[in-house]
Amino acid sequence: MPQEARFVDYKTKKALVVDDYPSMRSAFKMALASFGMTKVDLAATASEAVMRVKSGNYDVIICDYNLGEGRDGQQLLEELRHREMIDLETVFLMVTAESIYERVVAAAELAPDDYLIKPFNGEILRTRLDAILLKKEAFRKVHRSFAQRDLESALAGCDVIIQEYPKYFVDALRFKGEVLLAMGDFEGAEALYKQVIALRAVPWSRLGLARAMHLQRKEPVAEEMLLDIVKQHPELVASYDLLADVQIAQNKFTEAQNTLHRGVEVSAKSPRRKRRLGELAYQNEDLDNAERAFRAAIDKGRNSVFLAANDFANLARVHLDQNNAKAAAEIITSNRKLLQESPEGKLVAAVVQAQVNARNAQHKEARAGMLEAMQLKKRGARCEPELAMDMVEACVKAGMDDEAAELLAEVARNAHDSTALLDKAKRIYQEAGKAEQVSDILQKSTARVAQLSREGALLLQKGDLRNGAQKLLQASKEASRNPRVLMNTAWAILRLVEQDGNSDDMLGNAMRLLDAAAYLAPEHPRLAGLQTMLRTIESAVAAQRLAALIKPT
């Protein structure tokens, strides 16, 4: 009966089947061949699937949720999407004998296109594939625009689907919500999610609304909504992450830690959630739980892309704070091979080893380690501010005061507005009995950025966009790793261009600043709005230039 079937041409499509049972793999192959899908590759494990996807361009991936040992189907899906190995146009169909999977899918940030419960027959497989492929067809332009970051076209495309395909009405609304959030139109997203909730309060619409409120910094409202969501849908993991964000934004760090702790209890899989839990516990000076979470982040992250050198630095830092230098050293020795694979890993290994040496009063070794670390950093190894503070600490302890001052000045310049980091610096110097040095370093390094920012803001307030933007540009040169300063500057420049037109490549500056901010703080709530503002002004400027060319005066 599915008349639609004739529109799907399976002969041209390529599929990958991932299942740990050889007999299931061949059963799938036979079923797919029965409706003309003959270009089919097979994989038995998640790692094998990753290899296959790297070299083959698949239209359809059919994957069993339970893949025996190693990663499961959901983790495979998350890794493929996270590494951008498959895009929105690739069909991912999950197959499962576990009725629990529906809960997993409801809880997952990344859902497959559909899922199929075993046992099922080949005809049902075809019906589902028909439906997904036809939907993909309808969304193709929207998905392409979104992938090319042409968000305005993606938005317009969603509206067309909402108008013309009643069947995909809700899917199009859901995607439009994502587009609006990516554009920074949080009020638009709020209105949209309220529209969906009026139809039916499905969990994703409630979560979307809470996110839109959070991004508008209406934290108490967002918190109330999320507390209600986790009560009604305790399995919806994404809501714990968002609730923790909302609580952090209100400085409710203990509550945030508890929230993430519950999230980890519901789904123990995500190393990223564990890492955040560890960071919060550490910040709350709850070293036992910080240790547990960081250790789990490393264990869960092994053999996946989610493990970072910084995870080892985090855990080692906890051990050092517990006065357990031996355990810190042990982390580096037992992971030496892995850490030597990247400059970041080498940096972490050198810093932790130097910290351990400094604690054991092996100052010569500590100094040698720090010199190596500073070389690695100079040659471009990415260094989180927390790790840079570890370097400051090691230098102070090893008597390398000049190097410590230089490192601290750099961190402080880029974090003049972060009390947590500046307080840590004070503590480090106090513990080393060098408290008199620290205020001088902090004062000198932050004074210029702070002053330039202040003066720039004042000029903007008075309506002097040009000079205000110039001041802020100087500030962002000083604090080139402070996303807030970069975004403030970009905003001022965009206002200026809006008012006076583009001159001296101001738009180029704004673009560079926003790119740098996106690298440093990809999830900052202001970023998407500024990027949209940039695109809008860019096309206005281009249109003006074109008009001037056509009608020379």
Added chain:
Amino acid sequence: MSVMEQQDLYAALLHEMKNHLVLMAITLDRVPHVGDAGHDQPLDEVRLLCQRASERLMQALFIYKNDQGGALLNAVDAYSTEDFLSEMAVQARSLRAQLKVDTELADNVPAIWFFDRNMLEMALMNALHNSVAYARERIRISARVEEGMLCIAIEDDSEGYPEHILQAVAEDKPLSSSGTGLGLRFSSLIAKSHVNNGRTGMLRLSNRDGAVFEIRVP
């Protein structure tokens, strides 16, 4: 062993048996038809039995879960009613190839409706299995909107339901005497788990040209 532990043990047993049966059904699916009734017919019968047995166990597990206070529905979302009907028709045809299966979508049915697709499908499969077993030659699967509810009906040309079953469902009495009531109880639970705007879904049985099994979701 406490009552709780005993119940957990039974639940674990049900779960394990269900998984074995699912594997068995998948394995049977790999035996192809050969065009010989002496081979194909018993194969179909055994597949159907296997599917029914695993579904029964799954339903028993859900009823157990419901008795423990757990929520029955996992994933209420927007689904295409048309796709849902054609999927049910595909299921019916795969169970008995000689059967005539029609679908009918009333004009007043919107393109999408909110429901838990897999649970509703399981609830309807009960009726489908019955109809496949008892229908003379045809089954009709239809959808319409009545009093603001989506009504999905499965009708056949069988003898119809016996009076005591019609009465028990109409009076909403739990049926349990012979085991045949388990499926109906499950279907009724799933229907009633669908709530929207203060309205609750329901199961309705009647006889017309044969048995009529209807689930209404608000």
